[in-house]
Amino acid sequence: MDTGTHVVMGIALGGLATLDPVVSSSSATATAVLAATVIGSQIPDIDTVLKLRNNAVYIRNHRGITHSIPAVLLWPLLVTAAVYFFQPEANLFHLWLWSFLAVILHVFVDIFNAYGTQALRPFSAKWLALGVINTFDPFIFAIHIGGLFFWIFGAHPGYTFLVIYGVLVIYYVHRFMYKRKLQKIVEEMIPEATDIIIAPTMKNSEWRVAVMNEHQFFVGRAHGLKVTILDHFNRVPVPETPVLEAAKKDVNLSAFLSFSPVYRWEMDEFEDHYEVRFIDLRYRSNGHYPFVAVVKLGLDLNILSSYTGWIYSEEKLQKKLEFLPG
Template sequence: MMDPITHAVAGIVIGSKAGVGLSVANGLMIASTLGAIAPDFDITTRLWGDYVYLGQHRKFSHSLPGIFIISILIGAILTPFYTALSFGQLFFWAVLGGLSHSFLDMFNSYGVSLLWPLMKKKLSFNLLLIFDPVLFILLLVFIYAGNNLIINLWTIGIFIGYLLLRILMRQRAYRLVKKNLQNEYPDSKLVILPLRFSVWDFIASLPDKKVVGTVDSIKRKVRILGCFDNIRNHLGQAVLASVLGKYFVDFTPYYHISCEASEGKYVARLMDLRYRVKDRFLHNATLVMDSDLKVEEAIFQPFNLSRKIYLNI
């Protein structure tokens, strides 16, 4: 997710343009700021564990219906404190804050289910970092500018230019990886994900394997970190048909499944290829099946392989 400070500052920027300026007396700014940070209140689902939290994060609260419902609550809570403003005004500015939250979150690799429940797929532009210092500085400039039209227009122009620069950097990263892999993996389908300012993760998918690594779009260096063979179709179908498999596919669009036979059982391992910590992937899962492919044990391993959540099967 985009960091909460950036979201709060974005909400302040929106509300500060309402004409009253930076003040707690500016109810529209308070509404937009609360609207901008409220979608991440879904972190409260972590009280029921990481399985529930990661399964729900960036779904309802980040969707259009969720933003409208949250904004209704914000408007209802603030109306008694800002009697000079109508519920409709507070609701509208809370909606703007909520939309800014989901809009910014769409720019990183996690994405948001903006059209939930009509479409569960997360929308992601894969352009910005979770904390993007350039974006943060531009938001601060917006606050400093107040209602100065010239500075605001220049800042908008710089932001658009920065997005175009990120697109060009990603395209260069794509070409570098494609050129590096063309001899050994000519038909790979590439996904480029932001890691640091000039460094990107890549996932190259082929019919029989996946290749992952990093690429520096400025230094033009490509580094392959791993090559994973895909499992046979009937094993993969059994894994994806399980409760754990369905959860994992819903959780991440970029995953890999490996499987090994041991003592008459199949042990399948699922990896979320989006995020790495040193030499391992952040989120994993393990599924144990018998020789008839019936699930005996399902384990979700968020954040650390030693962190195990056993599912009821």
Template sequence: MDPITHVVIGAGIYALSGGDLSLAQPTFLGCVAGSLIPDIDIVAKVRNDYYYLKHHRGSSHSLGGIIFLSIIVTAATALLYGGIDFLPVFAWAFAGAFMHVFLDIMNSYGAQILWPLSRKKYSFSLLGIFDVIVLVLGVAAILFGRGMMGVKAAIVAAFCLYILALGIMRALAWRRISSYFKGRVEQSSIKVLPSPAGFLVWDFIIMSQRHSTVGKVHLAGKKVVIVSRLRRLQDKEKEKFMDNRAAYFFREFTPFYHVRVKKNKDFTKVVYTDLRYRLKNGFKHHATAVFNSSGALVECIFHPFSIKRRVRF
């Protein structure tokens, strides 16, 4: 999620507890700082986008990571305020960090919550990077969270019902897509993702034996739109191009990638494309591995956010 939403939700859960939303309260500062601290991995962006995206939502978003970072927040708060009660500040810092990770695993990018035991990014694919309803509920918690118990319960219930509604919408989208492609693809190959267009429109990716199909489904009109249909390399052909830095990175970066080969007499270019995030005329993230005529790897290039951007690694 975006930083503003994380801060608003952090302040909102503190308000729901009845606490005073004042920087004079170390517990409040701890909660707000905790709601931002998992994104400390953004410092990797100073090096380059490849390094940042490779490590984003890794160790700092794991359960062990947020415990460690909550201790850091508590220690920093103690230095700022002088003598504080360690446990309440730590608990609120952890609550803020936990909500940060919870929201992040709700979207399709996911987070490595079990790092270092597993580098898998867990994701429920329900929320986009920005969700206006989540933000509005966070603001409501800040404004009315210290009111009557019934108001607090209504805000919490509204959030839970919204997440449940998204889950139902996603299931309906999957069912509609499955019906549309019935008999043509394995049902287990259909992946439904949140769309920037809202909860009545969902994106989907289908990884079949021959093609990678990317599209969207409109629940209101029960309309399925195929945006892109890409021919997949056969396994034997694909295996030749999966033993290089670009391939290793993309296998870890996304579970949904497409491999395309361009050949001429001097070079072979292998382009790896993340199918989760689309731009107007293509996809957001790519990587390229370049091989010479002898089959030796010449260079690897990451194209973050646009095929026109080039970061060698």
């Protein structure tokens, strides 16, 4: 989920903690638990700082080790120690317990996004991505904000958020059922499909659709239960040419290929360089595919420049790829 949603979930969990008799009977413990649930709901995303290095490092590592089993066990200990240092009158066990629940909730809800997490590390490097909830879901965020307003105006936070999380369980089940119906519709439309990716958007009734069969890619959009195919491309295997093999050694393209399961590729030869471009087909927006990896190579196959990430205009992309031709 996005940072804002994780914040309100952390506050909500602190409110839910008031149903714990040990927490509700001690103001010191209640204050410490609220601080711990807010921090615990954020700390797995500490790897966001990797964006400061470059997109390749971020793509390869975000929601990886920081969301793994060892991290889920370590983060609550660190959060508990930090909060307890400033609030030593708090009940230590219940402070750890609610810190642990905050971290678990963070990792758990991230699994429902299309991006997913490597929550099973170190036992498996597989990405768990159920793809039923958008990274930012307006309904989830709004219902938490509503609960916070009820709390501010005097409602019991524990019972308020108990009801809200009951509603959210129903909402998640609804999203699973919705996606399953779309899956069946796509299977009927393209019976020879080998892979079907259905991903949510911020709009509850809109979903992105990307489909592969043995020979083609199909890109579409679902509105309600109506699926429309917007683009299709021939599926051309990436040949093992010297130019493409050299491009694959680039860190940006390597990171892109580790992340993207559905892409097409292009290669252009210019007077003084080659340009290799890989385009993720999952994120079509207004006829544009903004998530790309591009590598420019000299005629001697040395990498001149490269980029991976979100880009919405060719002009901006070329500025990021500026180099001095030799």
